[in-house]
Amino acid sequence: MIxxxxxxxxxxxxxxxxxxxxxxxxASETLVRKYRLNYSSATVRHELAGLEEAHLIYQPHTxxxxxxxxxxxxxxxxxxxxxxxxxxxxxxxxxxxxYQVQDQLxxxxxxxxxxxxxxxxxxxxMTSPRANIGFLKHFEVLSVTELTAHLVLVLxxxxxxxxxxxxxxxxxxxxxxxxxxxxxxxxxGKSAAEVAAHLARYDFTPVERLIGTTIAHILEQxxxxxxxxxxxxxxxxxxxxxxxSRMGPEEERNERVRKVMEVLEQNRFLPVLASELRxxxxxxxxxxxxxxxxxxxxxxxxxxxxxxxxxxxGLLGVIGPTRMQYxxxxxxxxxxxxxxxxxxxxxxxxxx
Amino acid sequence: MIxxxxxxxxxxxxxxxxxxxxxxxxASETLVRKYRLNYSSATVRHELAGLEEAHLIYQPHTxxxxxxxxxxxxxxxxxxxxxxxxxxxxxxxxxxxxYQVQDQLxxxxxxxxxxxxxxxxxxxxMTSPRANIGFLKHFEVLSVTELTAHLVLVLxxxxxxxxxxxxxxxxxxxxxxxxxxxxxxxxxGKSAAEVAAHLARYDFTPVERLIGTTIAHILEQxxxxxxxxxxxxxxxxxxxxxxxSRMGPEEERNERVRKVMEVLEQNRFLPVLASELRxxxxxxxxxxxxxxxxxxxxxxxxxxxxxxxxxxxGLLGVIGPTRMQYxxxxxxxxxxxxxxxxxxxxxxxxxx
DNA sequence: ATTTGCACTCTCATAGCGAGAGTGCTAGCA
DNA sequence: TGCTAGCACTCTCGCTATGAGAGTGCAAAT
Numbered sequence: 143m144i145x146x147x148x149x150x151x152x153x154x155x156x157x158x159x160x161x162x163x164x165x166x167x168x169a170s171e172t173l174v175r176k177y178r179l180n181y182s183s184a185t186v187r188h189e190l191a192g193l194e195e196a197h198l199i200y201q202p203h204t205x206x207x208x209x210x211x212x213x214x215x216x217x218x219x220x221x222x223x224x225x226x227x228x229x230x231x232x233x234x235x236x237x238x239x240x241y242q243v244q245d246q247l248x249x250x251x252x253x254x255x256x257x258x259x260x261x262x263x264x265x266x267x268m269t270s271p272r273a274n275i276g277f278l279k280h281f282e283v284l285s286v287t288e289l290t291a292h293l294v295l296v297l298x299x300x301x302x303x304x305x306x307x308x309x310x311x312x313x314x315x316x317x318x319x320x321x322x323x324x325x326x327x328x329x330x331g332k333s334a335a336e337v338a339a340h341l342a343r344y345d346f347t348p349v350e351r352l353i354g355t356t357i358a359h360i361l362e363q364x365x366x367x368x369x370x371x372x373x374x375x376x377x378x379x380x381x382x383x384x385x386x387s388r389m390g391p392e393e394e395r396n397e398r399v400r401k402v403m404e405v406l407e408q409n410r411f412l413p414v415l416a417s418e419l420r421x422x423x424x425x426x427x428x429x430x431x432x433x434x435x436x437x438x439x440x441x442x443x444x445x446x447x448x449x450x451x452x453x454x455x456g457l458l459g460v461i462g463p464t465r466m467q468y469x470x471x472x473x474x475x476x477x478x479x480x481x482x483x484x485x486x487x488x489x490x491x492x493x494x
Numbered sequence: 495m496i497x498x499x500x501x502x503x504x505x506x507x508x509x510x511x512x513x514x515x516x517x518x519x520x521a522s523e524t525l526v527r528k529y530r531l532n533y534s535s536a537t538v539r540h541e542l543a544g545l546e547e548a549h550l551i552y553q554p555h556t557x558x559x560x561x562x563x564x565x566x567x568x569x570x571x572x573x574x575x576x577x578x579x580x581x582x583x584x585x586x587x588x589x590x591x592x593y594q595v596q597d598q599l600x601x602x603x604x605x606x607x608x609x610x611x612x613x614x615x616x617x618x619x620m621t622s623p624r625a626n627i628g629f630l631k632h633f634e635v636l637s638v639t640e641l642t643a644h645l646v647l648v649l650x651x652x653x654x655x656x657x658x659x660x661x662x663x664x665x666x667x668x669x670x671x672x673x674x675x676x677x678x679x680x681x682x683g684k685s686a687a688e689v690a691a692h693l694a695r696y697d698f699t700p701v702e703r704l705i706g707t708t709i710a711h712i713l714e715q716x717x718x719x720x721x722x723x724x725x726x727x728x729x730x731x732x733x734x735x736x737x738x739s740r741m742g743p744e745e746e747r748n749e750r751v752r753k754v755m756e757v758l759e760q761n762r763f764l765p766v767l768a769s770e771l772r773x774x775x776x777x778x779x780x781x782x783x784x785x786x787x788x789x790x791x792x793x794x795x796x797x798x799x800x801x802x803x804x805x806x807x808g809l810l811g812v813i814g815p816t817r818m819q820y821x822x823x824x825x826x827x828x829x830x831x832x833x834x835x836x837x838x839x840x841x842x843x844x845x846x
Numbered sequence: 847a848t849t850t851g852c853a854c855t856c857t858c859a860t861a862g863c864g865a866g867a868g869t870g871c872t873a874g875c876a
Numbered sequence: 877t878g879c880t881a882g883c884a885c886t887c888t889c890g891c892t893a894t895g896a897g898a899g900t901g902c903a904a905a906t
Binding site: 533534535536537540555556557558 | 850856857
């Protein structure tokens with residue numbers, strides 16, 4: 143990294159902000175005019191050449207303005223940006239919406255995603271809250287036919303799983319009920335590991351073992367908080383961004399749109415998040431091609447975990463073009479994390 | 495409706511098929527050549543003029559080929575099209591995929607949507623199966639703080655609802671458990687109406703009443719099988735259709751994309767479906783602007799209800815440009831309905 | 847009742863062109 | 877030495893013109 147004089151920093155900050163705003167390559171002249179810099183455009187051009195040397199910005203072609211590179215954005219986010227906190231008014235507005243919604247968990251999640259999408263004019267993604275480790279709250283076994291039954295699990299975080307069971311020997315509802323009552327006693331509040339351990343130790347009938355292993359299996363599967371995304375909101379907003387609807391040659395743009403839609407629809411960003419969020423806490427910013435996933439070269443993510451560590455929680459964030467209002471996005475994501483945390487705390491009675 | 499000679503019908507059929515295939519206005523010459531008609535192109539042109547008179551087709555501009563109108567598609571679907579059943583191979587392939595998936599309900603749903611999307615290269619939408627009327631299976635009340643509790647409902651179709659309760663007087667978990675056990679006895683297997691009726695008749699404590707009304711409310715809300723769409727698949731496929739990526743002037747196309755994405759994201763098609771499906775059974779075809787919802791002028795729907803009437807069920811279908819492979823789409827939707835029906839029947843033990 | 851032949855219309859792709867934007871460099875100035 | 881003014885140069889972008897091609901509608905012929 144080259145030494146960054148104060149002036150270079152000022153210029154880079156101005157350039158990134160301007161580009162985020164205008165979505166077109168930024169000219170030296172523009173910077174001087176709009177950002178009241180005390181040097182002439184020629185001086186600015188000189189500095190720009192330096193920044194380009196350092197791969198922080200680049201020119202799409204000779205005699206076009208400059209555009210930040212991924213590296214430039216990264217520097218901006220790390221050193222130059224200031225998080226633009228939400229105004230009190232916005233905060234009130236958001237709170238108010240949650241207040242209006244009936245106290246239903248899934249509605250909160252949906253609302254959170256929708257608020258983020260609207261506030262940032264970009265796409266928001268979010269997982270339902272789920273326990274980091276699945277704990278069984280309760281299960282029932284319903285007889286379907288003589289040889290099949292239907293297992294319904296309720297986990298402590300409120301999710302429900304259903305699975306069909308194929309019995310080896312015929313059993314009726316009464317038998318199953320008795321059995322499930324007994325096993326419920328045993329497994330209530332247990333995790334996958336505990337259930338599995340338990341299974342290993344004692345002797346069980348085949349049916350009991352079947353139910354036990356199935357439960358353990360489901361709990362285990364459930365463990366990964368990145369299992370699947372449930373809510374996507376504001377995908378249209380992305381398409382309205384100039385890079386996807388106006389700028390550049392037709393073909394490239396179509397290609398970009400296709401890519402970003404594919405990423406969104408198939409949750410391709412999950413692996414990236416998984417590794418990123420496992421290592422560190424707080425709001426994470428992932429910029430464009432930094433993560434070497436080719437399809438994501440043009441998009442940035444601003445994401446965070448919400449919920450209580452080791453208890454119930456999930457993931458929320460926004461996804462948009464690399465030219466993203468990072469300052470605001472970070473503020474919004476941080477704030478929504480906080481809101482969700484409070485809601486969950488109330489709901490589950492954690493101390494914060 | 496004008497009288498439709500055999501020849502007119504033949505020509506219309508050929509034209510619609512060709513347009514569905516090529517996505518470009520169809521010339522008289524092309525029809526003669528590709529569909530081996532026994533008349534000259536001039537004759538065909540003459541007939542085309544007649545069809546245009548009848549608003550079944552139109553010309554985008556003088557000296558372009560013809561394109562079917564919504565009315566034309568309708569006539570095609572109603573009188574000319576033949577449903578192209580899925581080959582045995584395709585059927586086997588589909589079955590096989592379901593066979594591979596563990597017997598988990600939500601995975602079936604997801605798989606169904608995904609299969610439809612892939613088979614038809616268009617977007618598929620689907621609701622999770624839910625009972626047409628909500629019946630309570632079981633509920634629990636968990637103490638959170640002194641004055642708040644957490645209500646978890648399990649309905650008979652397996653969905654779960656959570657809601658926070660604000661108590662008027664402090665209660666601890668023991669009290670709540672006792673209470674909920676008693677009420678569970680009362681309400682088990684009941685519908686919204688039954689719970690509500692029950693509430694009206696007897697005297698209850700405020701807490702009991704609170705829980706009762708909340709349960710009734712949730713059951714009621716749940717009743718509408720069109721409450722919300724859970725699965726969308728293959729949205730990218732739509733963007734790959736020429737009308738959204740290649741044809742026509744830039745601006746119009748963007749507008750189209752924006753519209754269709756909005757419709758998809760916000761489930762705007764639900765009201766249309768609701769009225770359509772309530773009146774009749776089987777696979778429904780809704781073509782473009784027929785339903786006077788302006789945003790949907792350019793898209794068609796092929797949808798059906800699945801599940802057992804009055805018991806558990808949902809909605810599935812595909813959504814794409816009006817230029818859609820109706821014959822195949824209808825076949826696929828019909829087949830997937832059947833598959834889902836069988837799966838549900840197995841799972842819940844209905845006789846089919 | 848069809849078909850042939852032909853004039854006519856409209857679109858679409860291409861090339862050419864000029865204006866404008868923005869740069870890099872050089873020479874001059876504090 | 878650091879900054880600025882001036883200027884030539886480059887590249888894009890939008891506009892217009894143009895011509896080929898596609899497809900029609902119509903009139904005359906079969």
